[in-house]
Amino acid sequence: MEETKTAEPSRRDFLYVATVSVGAIGVALVAWPLIHQMNPDAAALALATTEVDISGIEPGMAVTVKWRGKPVFIRNRTDAEIAEARAVPLADLKDRDARNANLDGGADATDENRASGPDGRFLVMVGVCTHLGCVPLGEAGNFGGWFCPCHGSHYDTAGRIRTGPAPQNLEIPVLDFSDSMLRIG
Amino acid sequence: MDLHALTPYTPRSRPARWLERRLPIVGLVHSSFIAYPTPRNLNYWWTFGGILTFMLAVQIVTGVVLAMHYVPDATLAFDSVESIMRDVNYGWLIRYIHSNGASMFFIAVYIHMFRGLYYGSYKEPREVLWILGVILFLLMVATAFLGYVLPWGQMSFWAATVITNLFSAIPVIGEPITTWLWGGFSVDSPTLNRFFSLHYLLPFMIAGVVVLHIWALHVPGNNNPLGIQVKSRQDVLPFHPYYTSKDGFGLALFILLFAWFVFYQPNYLAHPDNYIPADPLQTPAHIVPEWYFLPFYAILRAIPDKLGGVIAFGGAIAVLFFVPWLDTSKVRSARFRPLYRQFFWILVATCIGLGYLGSQAPEGGYLLASRILTAYYFAHFLIIMPLLGFIEKPKPLPTSISQPVLTPGAAAAQAPPGAH
Ligand code: HEM
């Protein structure tokens, strides 16, 4: 076949680029449903809130409830635990972000910014280690808070990561306290 | 010399001639597995390729049968496996073959890989063959991990959680990827269901890559314990009956060991916690992966940083892809490499050591030791291998494969190193 060498793109070049572009868009349009089908479906999204009656949880008690398939720790802390958490200077923390979905991003990880409930006694957090997702054990570890047995992460009494491979404080989900009911999510 | 001229296939009957002109498949099998010219000096370390092919077939046959009784749903999976064990006719046998089969598969693949490292089988012209091997290993790792999740015991569930969370270490897109993998906000039924689908799929992809692997083997031909090129008709034997019988004997011994596990110690390599149904609210006190992942698990935990640990974990396998170019020595076989030979055994000991450390709690002395061994593992490939090619003085190579066999006294003649 004869090729004419011109600086101008030829009709053939145009058809080539146009065909490949349309083909690529077509492939992307088909690929997306095949990828997106794996994301949480409507049923998984519908189960996204949990309600708990917290009136029976006395100081020093903790309960674990299930929210979105994950454990949520609800702990009514003792005075000693609260005092201990408040005494920690921010500079000692590995992660200084409150990780609290109820506050604006970037809030400091002070105990006040992490605690919840009527007078800041409660600590409600997703009980999933921020390292690789194991469930930490309560009232354990070097800081009297939580200890993750999987790879050794220690959290303090405000659920903040102090030592170990976990990068972040335990996450605080969106919470809504009304009287004795707590809604998570 | 045309090695493929070793008794070529000639169809004798009319139907055979008819078929051969239309689809020369019998001729392909003949030239690949019957007349295929094979170095005459292969030892038993070369029988593991055949053993691996056998194990893939075992896993596919037993797996397809298990899938007839297994239910991939979080509320039913555990009970369906128990019913395979108690109710299904010979279900216990089929499941024990499949679960111990995975371990035997890994025993064979690790031997096969260390064989390649010892005899320099990854060197020119077998780089592609080696890379396909590393891909096969990756696919096996994925398949075994997905399969281990299916019985939905405590270890299954927490292995799935920890491993899928590795992706959350990726900055920015890590969280969406993890949610996408789960199909929810935690490991749950959707995760189990897709893992089952993929666990069914991957072995057939493995079978496809095995074909490429054997193709890439049959172009340059086998390496051999001397690591020197085949030079004459005298250096080779037809694959059948010489290596079909040698491979068959090796396989028989391997099956003996396999049967011993299946019939006498079926749970020796397993973990008792996996007979406890999955509980998303409680992690077992000691989670450990299956034995074949322990060295990699030790590397993951040795790094005190989440992303760093994940990178080291992936890097430990990824580094294998580059071995053909990291090894700068022209001499293939460690028999003629006095220094490499010693470092090879140190590497073997390092990997076993990492495996032991992976089973222990990551604290104190264990943690320190896993850091040292992790550093050594990478140093072996990234520092020692490249340097050895320059500082090591190889021993003289024999002039041909047949020479030491046919004239035993005259071994190791004057051929300068690298001249092969
Ligand atoms: C590369 C080959 C394969 C490997 C390495 C492999 C590995 C595994 C492993 C480690 C388990 C968990 C065993 C246990 O603890 O119970 C498992 C389970 C299972 N595999 Fe496979 N597998 C392979 C191929 C297949 C194939 C082709 C199928 C076909 C569908 C299959 C179907 C199953 C089923 C249904 C289970 C769950 C039942 C059980 O736990 O015993 N596997 N696999």
Ligand code: FES
């Ligand atoms: S999952 Fe908690 S320390 Fe790794």
